[in-house]
Amino acid sequence: MWQVPFYQGLSTMDHFRAVRSCTQASLGDGVITLLAFWSAAAVAHSRQWLLVVTPTPALIYWTVGISITVVMEWLATGPLDRWQYAAAMPRLPVLGTGLLPLLQWILLPGAILVLVRRQLKGAKTG
DSSP states (O other), X not given: OTTGGGBTTGGGSOXXXXXXXXXXXXXXXXXXXXXXXXXXXXXXXXXXXXXGOOHHHHXXXXXXXXXXXXXXXXXXXXXXXXXXXXXXXXBOTTTOOBHHHHHHHHHHHHHHHHHXXXXXXXXXXX
C-alpha cells in the first residue's frame, strides 16, 4: 500500500479492487521468492543452502529474483498492459523498469534470508 502513489490509477480505484490488486502483487512476489529460493537450492543441491550461505546460491537467488521482477514489470507495463507507473515512479534508464519494485526485490529477500537463517539455526540449537 505504500507504493500506491507510484502506480497510475491505484489511488482512485475502489477499495476492493485496490486490495485485490495489491494482494495479487503480493502473491506474485511470493512466487518469485519461491522460484528464486528453489533455483538456489538446485544449484546448492540442498534446500538448506541458506544455513551456510555461499556466494553461488546467494547470487543465483538474487539473479533469478531480479530477472523475473524486471521481466514481469516490463510485461505488465508493456505488452500485457496490467498497470502503468505514475510520473512519481523513478525508472531505470533503457529498461524503464520501476525502481521501487526492483529495490523491493533487492532489499526484502536479503532480510528474509537473514531472518529465516536465524530461525533455522535457532531451531537446530534450541
